[in-house]
Structure formats: structure tokens, C-alpha cells
Amino acid sequence: MKDNYLRLNQLAVDGKTVLLRADLNVPILETQGTSIDMIDQRLRATIPTIDYLLSKGCKIILCSHLGRPGGVVDPKLSMKPIADRLSILINKPIKCLTGCIGPDVRTTVDTMTSGELVMLENLRFHPEEEKNDSEFATELAQLADVFVLEAFGTAHRRHASIVGVPKLLPSAPGILLQSELSMLGKVLEAPTKPLAAILGGAKISDKIKILDNLLDKLDVLIIGGGMASNFLKAKGLNIGKSLVEDDGEQLARDIIKRSATLNVELSLPIDIIVGNEFKSDPETVKTVKIDEIEDDFMILDIGPKTISLFLKQLSRSKTILWNGPLGVCEFDMFSKGTKHVAKNLASLDAFSIIGGGSTASAIEELGISDQLGYISTGGAAMLEFLEGKVLPGVAALSQHSN
Structure with a gap:
């Protein structure tokens, strides 16, 4: 299904x-x-769509999930701080309601005037949201005349507000969602070559389907993060206490073989930063060559020589796709490889598309988002799209007879 909305x-x-x-x-x-x-x-990223709707004299009902409350009310996951922050960003008041369905919500919506915004309470306070309950979707749909899906980050979920509501109302993607689909679609269909992919994060299994769909389009494949351990072990190297998946070593072997067959330049770390504990400040941290990892140590980040190698290879590319951090970014000490590569991407003559929560957050912390090509708001959704799947939320947009 393509552009059928x-x-x-x-x-x-x-x-x-x-x-x-x-x-x-x-x-x-x-x-x-x-x-x-x-x-x-x-x-x-949602502001352009809000501005567009306000320019059309709309009454806007914002809704979203926050965290994983498990279908029960959790005051710590209320949408009020979100409404307050977004209100500052758009310089307009946003009233946060105490529910997302029911007569009180209906009464408030009925009294809204043109240009007014309200925020529904956390959708996931209701178990019906994640169950894609049709009655819950109907109650949400009855609040409005039309529906706009802007949630690329959850467009891969079969939840009531994602796939249920579009069946009931005239619908369209927001500016952000359309931009995500266009940018990522270009990588799949007509990337400017040479095309490089940087894949990091913990699990090779999370990325294997992307590689199945993308490998024959790539010129350079750079592997970092936890998934690099699988490749190093596949090459016969000791990886100490670094984690590998049950079938990770074999998956890595297959990718190494396919890359060679397709003439894709596969780049792995040549030095790494290791520690003897998985924590923010291990007792012992050192930089070693990949054939010097001791049994009691684990890989936590890429080393300086690897950073230089990766940047040299990326400098020859015109399009760069990046998903997943190159180190354990939740620990600041081991986010340096990711941040160093990110800083240098901004100076390259290449268009970069970057996604994944940890990667995007590291870039935002550096304050260089506006210097890079495109920062995706999707993690798992980006992965599924790059696997060649039609996202359920996007498919649902075509289901209503507009």
C-alpha cells in the first residue's frame, strides 16, 4: 500500500x-x-501541524500516551507537564483535561471555540487503548470531525487511537508523519549514493530485517554498539563478558558473508573501551585493541581509532542512515563515541537520517539537531518501515471513505 490516503x-x-x-x-x-x-x-516536531490547523480556524484536541502505566491511572504519567511545555513552545494556552473520554470531556469539547486547544489525559490510562478496543476508539472519534495522525513513533502499534479512530473519521497524516515517510522512503527507493548505514544498539536481531531489506542498496555498513560483539565473536575474537544473542554469532556470519558477496564495505570496531562492570563508573576502564579484550571485561564504547576509521568511511558517503548508539549511551562516560561521530556528521557533505531514542537524544543533548539532515522521531517504527513493512497506523489512514 502506497500513498493511498x-x-x-x-x-x-x-x-x-x-x-x-x-x-x-x-x-x-x-x-x-x-x-x-x-x-x-x-x-x-508537532508544532508545524498545530500551526497549520490553527491557521484553518480549527479546534484542536491533542492526544498521546506517556510511558507505560499499564492501563491504570498513574499521576506521575499525567499529560499535564506535556501540555504545559507545549503551551510554552507554541505560545498558546492548552488546557489539560482529567480524562480522555466521558461526559466531562464531551462537555469541554462542545464548548471549545476556534483556535482553542485541549489535551486529553494519557490514553494508556485506559487498557482499551492498547487492546485496540472498538468502543474506546468510537468514543475518541465522537469528539471530533476529522482525525490527523502525527505519531510516527507509535505508527507501528495496533492501538485504538492509531488504527481504530481512522476507520471512523476522515483522516490524514500530519506534516511530521508525512515528512518521516518521505525521508525514509527516499532511502529505500532512491538514495543519493554512496549510501552508508550505521547500525548500533544492543541487539543484532532488531536490525537483521533492515539488513535483509537494505544490504543490497548499501555501499558502506558500519557496526557499533552491543551488536558489534556478535560480529567480533563471529570473527573468532574473545569478547570477554560482552553479551551476545543466542543466534547472534550466526547472524553476524551471514551478514559478513553477504556483505562480501554484494561488495558492501563492512566496518567493525578496531579498538574499544572496556570496563569490568556494567555501570556508569566501573572500577576499571581502559581502551584496548579488539584482540586484547580480557575475560573479565565487557565492551562499553568504541575507541578513538574506531571513531577515526568510521568518520573516514562516512566522509565518502552522500547519504547516511543511522539507527542505534555506538556505545552504552545511558552512561555518560560511554556515550562519547556516539557523540563524537554525531558532531562530525554535521560537517560532512552528506544527508543524514538519524533515528532511535538513544541516538536522537544524544544529538539533541549536543544541540546540533538543526545541523543534521533529518532526525526521526521513531525508534521501532523507523526500524519496521526500513524493514519494508507498511506501518499499521499508515495503512489505517486509507480505511475511511473520505
Whole structure:
């Protein structure tokens, strides 16, 4: 299925009440529970669609999930801090409601005026959301005249607000979602060559289907993060206490063989930073060559020579796709490889498309998002799209007879 849905500028929204399903799932500061982390790319990315709808005189009902409350109300995962932050970003008040369905919500929506915005409470406070319950989807749909899906980060989920509501209302993707589909679609269909992919993160199994779909299009494949352990072990190297998946070594062997057959330049770490503990400050940390890993140590980041090697290979590319960090980014000490590569991408004569929560967060922390080609708001959704799958949320947009 391709492009079998209305674009936002084709959807009749003038003066209408719009249910805008966004992905506003950003970190809440644990120490306070009342304000959000400044890493708010997903909020900012939604603003162009909000501005467009406001220019059309719409009444906007924002809705999203936040965290994993498991179908019960958790005050720490209320949408109010999100509404407050987004209100500052758009310089307009956003009233956060205490529910997302029911008579009180209906009454508030019925009294909205043109240009007004409200935020529904966390959709996942209701177990029906993740169960794709049709009655829950109907209650959400009854609040609005039209539906706009802006949540690329959850477009791979078969949830009520993602796939249920579009069956019931005239629907279209928002500006962000359409941009994500266009940018990632270009990588699959007509990338500017040479094309390089940087794949990191913990699991090779998460990326194997991407490689099945992309490998014959690549010129360079760079492997980092935890998944590099599988490749190093496949090459007969000792990886110490580094984790590998049950079938990771064989998967790595297959990719090594296929890369050679397809004449894809496969690049692995040549030095790494290891530690004797998996924590933010291990007792012993050192940089070693890949054939010098001791039994009691584990790989935690790429080393300086690897960074130089990767950047040299990337400098020859015109399109760079990056998904997954090159080290254990949740520990600042081991995020340096990811951040160093990110900083240098900004100076390359190449268009970069970057996704995955840890990778995108590292780039946002560096304040260089506007210097890079495109930062995707999707992690798992980006992976599924690059695997060649049609995302359920996108497929659902064509199901209503507009």
C-alpha cells in the first residue's frame, strides 16, 4: 500500500474540530514529576501541524500516551507537564483535561471555540487503548470531525487511537508523519549514493530485517554498539563478558558473508573501551585493541581509532542512515563515541537520517539537531518501515471513505 490516503492539505479541516494523535512521549523529570526534560524534540516536531490547523480556524484536541502505566491511572504519567511545555513552545494556552473520554470531556469539547486547544489525559490510562478496543476508539472519534495522525513513533502499534479512530473519521497524516515517510522512503527507493548505514544498539536481531531489506542498496555498513560483539565473536575474537544473542554469532556470519558477496564495505570496531562492570563508573576502564579484550571485561564504547576509521568511511558517503548508539549511551562516560561521530556528521557533505531514542537524544543533548539532515522521531517504527513493512497506523489512514 502506497500513498493511498489524503494529504493534510487535501483534508477538509477549515473550522473543524480535529483530533490530533501525536507522539508526545518525552521524559518526565523523576525528581519532580511536574516538569519535563528539555529533550523535547517530539513536542517541537508537532508544532508545524498545530500551526497549520490553527491557521484553518480549527479546534484542536491533542492526544498521546506517556510511558507505560499499564492501563491504570498513574499521576506521575499525567499529560499535564506535556501540555504545559507545549503551551510554552507554541505560545498558546492548552488546557489539560482529567480524562480522555466521558461526559466531562464531551462537555469541554462542545464548548471549545476556534483556535482553542485541549489535551486529553494519557490514553494508556485506559487498557482499551492498547487492546485496540472498538468502543474506546468510537468514543475518541465522537469528539471530533476529522482525525490527523502525527505519531510516527507509535505508527507501528495496533492501538485504538492509531488504527481504530481512522476507520471512523476522515483522516490524514500530519506534516511530521508525512515528512518521516518521505525521508525514509527516499532511502529505500532512491538514495543519493554512496549510501552508508550505521547500525548500533544492543541487539543484532532488531536490525537483521533492515539488513535483509537494505544490504543490497548499501555501499558502506558500519557496526557499533552491543551488536558489534556478535560480529567480533563471529570473527573468532574473545569478547570477554560482552553479551551476545543466542543466534547472534550466526547472524553476524551471514551478514559478513553477504556483505562480501554484494561488495558492501563492512566496518567493525578496531579498538574499544572496556570496563569490568556494567555501570556508569566501573572500577576499571581502559581502551584496548579488539584482540586484547580480557575475560573479565565487557565492551562499553568504541575507541578513538574506531571513531577515526568510521568518520573516514562516512566522509565518502552522500547519504547516511543511522539507527542505534555506538556505545552504552545511558552512561555518560560511554556515550562519547556516539557523540563524537554525531558532531562530525554535521560537517560532512552528506544527508543524514538519524533515528532511535538513544541516538536522537544524544544529538539533541549536543544541540546540533538543526545541523543534521533529518532526525526521526521513531525508534521501532523507523526500524519496521526500513524493514519494508507498511506501518499499521499508515495503512489505517486509507480505511475511511473520505
